[in-house]
Amino acid sequence: MLDTSKFQVELKLFAIRLPRELCKAASDLLHGYMLDKPRTKPITKDPTSEKNRYIILSEKVQDPDLSDIPSEKIDELKKLFKVEVFPYSVTLGYSHWGAGHIAHMNINDELLPYKDVIAKVIYDKNYPKIQTVVNKVGCITNEFRVPKFEVLAGKADMTTEIKQFGATFKLDYGLVYWNSRLEHEHIRLVSQFKEGETICDMFAGIGPFVIPAAKKGCLVYANDLNPYSVRYLRINAKINNVEDCVKTYNMDARKFIAQLMVVPTCETQCASTEVRKGKNMRIKASVSVDTKPWEHVDHVIMNLPASALQFIDSFRGLIRRKFWKGSLPWIHCYCFMKLTDTRESILSEAESALKARIQDPVFHMVRSVAPHKDMYCLSFKLPEEACIWEE
Numbered sequence: 001m002l003d004t005s006k007f008q009v010e011l012k013l014f015a016i017r018l019p020r021e022l023c024k025a026a027s028d029l030l031h032g033y034m035l036d037k038p039r040t041k042p043i044t045k046d047p048t049s050e051k052n053r054y055i056i057l058s059e060k061v062q063d064p065d066l067s068d069i070p071s072e073k074i075d076e077l078k079k080l081f082k083v084e085v086f087p088y089s090v091t092l093g094y095s096h097w098g099a100g101h102i103a104h105m106n107i108n109d110e111l112l113p114y115k116d117v118i119a120k121v122i123y124d125k126n127y128p129k130i131q132t133v134v135n136k137v138g139c140i141t142n143e144f145r146v147p148k149f150e151v152l153a154g155k156a157d158m159t160t161e162i163k164q165f166g167a168t169f170k171l172d173y174g175l176v177y178w179n180s181r182l183e184h185e186h187i188r189l190v191s192q193f194k195e196g197e198t199i200c201d202m203f204a205g206i207g208p209f210v211i212p213a214a215k216k217g218c219l220v221y222a223n224d225l226n227p228y229s230v231r232y233l234r235i236n237a238k239i240n241n242v243e244d245c246v247k248t249y250n251m252d253a254r255k256f257i258a259q260l261m262v263v264p265t266c267e268t269q270c271a272s273t274e275v276r277k278g279k280n281m282r283i284k285a286s287v288s289v290d291t292k293p294w295e296h297v298d299h300v301i302m303n304l305p306a307s308a309l310q311f312i313d314s315f316r317g318l319i320r321r322k323f324w325k326g327s328l329p330w331i332h333c334y335c336f337m338k339l340t341d342t343r344e345s346i347l348s349e350a351e352s353a354l355k356a357r358i359q360d361p362v363f364h365m366v367r368s369v370a371p372h373k374d375m376y377c378l379s380f381k382l383p384e385e386a387c388i389w390e391e
């Protein structure tokens with residue numbers, strides 16, 4: 001029996017209360033910032049007064065001061081009515097989840113003899129909405145974290161388009177990593193970034209952190225070792241109109257971060273500044289054209305939970321303090337916590353790699369992956385002792 005309660009997700013959002021006759025004008029102004037989920041209306045009644053309505057805002061709006069919405073829009077709203085913001089939670093259940101045109105299955109051993117029959121029924125009963133039925137084969141062991149699928153019914157086309165966080169992502173399931181269950185984590189982390197900040201994503205995949213961060217007005221240096229991921233990352237930057245704010249790299253994460261932090265000699269620095277100015281004529285005003293990662297980065301994302309901790313040592317002696325401006329970066333390192341692991345053991349592994357004490361680490365539980373295996377995000381400010389101090 002399918003336990004549909006397992007599909008329930010509670011979204012913690014904000015809503016604006018307003019006189020009902022102003023709903024049309026306000027929703028025109030808030031276009032792109034209202035809740036946008038299938039089978040869920042963004043405007044609801046106020047149970048305490050027939051004269052009012054609530055407009056539920058999307059996950060993009062993370063702050064009750066509405067700073068994620070352009071200030072001109074808020075000024076226009078304030079001319080119409082007194083803007084009051086309330087926390088608003090929405091529970092999405094089984095019926096709210098849509099599907100792309102590919103049906104994924106993870107058939108257990110007991111049912112494997114019937115896999116073709118199961119696939120045929122799913123295909124016949126859902127065509128043309130479902131055009132391909134696939135089954136995951138084996139465990140993910142390759143370094144690009146791409147699962148292997150066998151096509152059981154329909155056309156052997158694994159390319160699809162997915163919407164997440166108001167952005168569109170193109171991908172080929174057979175070539176790149178994608179996990180829809182991380183949507184909330186992508187939103188949670190990006191909500192901590194501010195317009196104009198510089199972000200490095202060492203294991204970017206096709207860009208579920210990168211594209212929303214760039215849409216927010218951040219400059220993002222994004223890397224992945226899988227050339228197909230980088231190909232889709234570039235396509236996704238283009239279709240979401242953030243090409244100028246995303247710089248892509250295709251190399252090992254260790255080499256990527258080391259290369260970004262090299263302080264150029266005078267000649268290379270002058271030459272690269274000219275190239276940047278030439279290429280970035282259309283860059284968003286909020287992103288500094290002359291951003292130099294060896295001088296400042298705000299956040300580094302490391303989402304390769306099976307081994308990201310083993311890359312932490314690449315930060316030891318990475319930053320030359322005399323060239324760095326402002327505070328040191330936040331590192332967001334994903335990891336798995338198994339039965340024998342504790343927060344202390346994970347922290348101690350990160351500290352040994354850095355050869356420095358980490359102050360005020362933050363552990364966030366992302367999701368339970370299997371019994372006794374949870375995915376966590378460990379966030380911390382890079383310690384000063386991990387940097388190079390020179391005269």
Ligand SMILES: C[S@@+](CC[C@H](N)C(=O)[O-])C[C@H]1O[C@@H](n2cnc3c(N)ncnc32)[C@H](O)[C@@H]1O
Pocket residue numbers: 143144145177178179182202203204205206207208209223224225226229251252253254303304305
């Ligand atoms: C778990 S996925 C995360 C992708 C994306 N950030 C997300 O949240 O969906 C990890 C990514 O790291 C890439 N990868 C694996 N080893 C790498 C390495 N040594 N250097 C850079 N990227 C690597 C894989 O190709 C994969 O796209």
